[in-house]
Amino acid sequence: MPFDVDTLLDQTQHNMIDPTTYVNISGISFLNVSSEGLFGGSFECGIGGGAPCTNITLEHVHLNVSRGGCEFSQTTGVASDVFPASCIPPTKAS
Secondary structure, three states: OOOOOOEEEEEEOOOOOOOOOOOOEEOOEEEEEEEEEEEEEEEEOOHHHOOOEEEEEEEEEEEEEEEEEEEEEOEEEEEEEEEOHHHOOOOOOO
16 A cells, blocks of 8 residues: 655654653664655754664665655665665765
């Protein structure tokens, strides 16, 4: 069953109740994903000094987006066969 979503991949780590606590996000893989939508994705981690997202893997991910690709904040990982190119995560923290 198809779903109608604006953003295809989304990981946002905010803790507005207690900004001193975070969950470590590491070792997550997105494999064999093909989808259409408005935006590719957003990986916003380490906000407010929290834990970054690390070791994120995207393999064979094809996102047909009409308004924008992916954005990464405090996120590192690797990719193979990913489109659009903006959805390739940085390999080193910025």
